[in-house]
Amino acid sequence: MKTSSYKDPVNTLHIHAISLLLSNDVRILDWLLSEDRTSLSSDPQSLLYESGVFSTGEQLLVQIALDLWDGSGHAKISEIICKLDSVRFKCFCLALVAFRQG
Numbered sequence: 001m002k003t004s005s006y007k008d009p010v011n012t013l014h015i016h017a018i019s020l021l022l023s024n025d026v027r028i029l030d031w032l033l034s035e036d037r038t039s040l041s042s043d044p045q046s047l048l049y050e051s052g053v054f055s056t057g058e059q060l061l062v063q064i065a066l067d068l069w070d071g072s073g074h075a076k077i078s079e080i081i082c083k084l085d086s087v088r089f090k091c092f093c094l095a096l097v098a099f100r101q102g
């Protein structure tokens with residue numbers, strides 16, 4: 001459930017990387033970002049808590065997205081490697097490349 005929009009400075013690099021990560025998970029992307037796609041829909045702690053209703057793979061995607069946003073997701077590399085299917089792992093890699101290249 002969305003709460004009031006959590007405003008952080010607009011950072012198109014973060015938004016772009018998160019959009020690549022979640023390109024096959026539009027429902028999660030819509031839930032995670034504000035309607036105008038310039039900020040998170042809520043604060044990171046609330047989003048982590050609210051993601052508890054998602055599957056473990058979806059929760060991991062939320063953690064990764066929050067790590068891309070501000071490092072607050074605490075995703076583990078071992079879980080990323082083991083839990084993401086090949087399509088989502090590819091999206092993860094694309095997001096990292098985009099984030100690194102700026």
